[in-house]
Amino acid sequence: xxxxxxxxxxxxxxxxKLVLEVDDFYGQRFNVNAFRGPHANMKGHxxxxxxxxxxxxxxxxxxxxxxxxxxxxxxxxxGHPYPRNWYQERFGALYAIFLDKAMTAAFPEKDVPDAIxxxxxx
Numbered sequence: 001x002x003x004x005x006x007x008x009x010x011x012x013x014x015x016x017k018l019v020l021e022v023d024d025f026y027g028q029r030f031n032v033n034a035f036r037g038p039h040a041n042m043k044g045h046x047x048x049x050x051x052x053x054x055x056x057x058x059x060x061x062x063x064x065x066x067x068x069x070x071x072x073x074x075x076x077x078x079g080h081p082y083p084r085n086w087y088q089e090r091f092g093a094l095y096a097i098f099l100d101k102a103m104t105a106a107f108p109e110k111d112v113p114d115a116i117x118x119x120x121x122x
Contacts, residue, residue: 001080001099008078009103009110015051020044020102027091035089040065042094046102059105063097070117079116087117 002020006012024043027035041064048057065088075081080100082093096115103112 001096002103005099005103005113008113009107011107011110016056017049017053018103018106019047019049020099021047022095022098025091025094027094035091040088040094042098044098044102046106048106057106059102061098061102061105063094063101065094065097069114070119073119075116075118077113077116079114081116081118083120084117085120087115 002018003012006018011018022042022044025041027040041062043060043062046057046059046061047055050056069079070084071077071081080096082090082096086093087097093115100112100115103110
């Protein structure tokens, strides 16, 4: 996801190094595949280094299990879509929220792909 986002915003081949660290994760009734509960959260840091290895940006990031954008059941954009309930059940979906917030902070002038929540029709 991070590599895709870097390529999408045109920062993949600029020499800038993006470092994302997940320091803490909480998911109620967590197991390897999934967790359950509305109180999942993730904490960590985002750091940017220039081509010479000097740190040019750092910020602490904390997110909860709520996606920022909700769309209908069909989505064809550049974001990272997951079914609505997965943000409270899957690590990858929660990480998409973390990545969105971290990269938006690191690259405020860019349109970073969002974490997208879509409604599932049964």
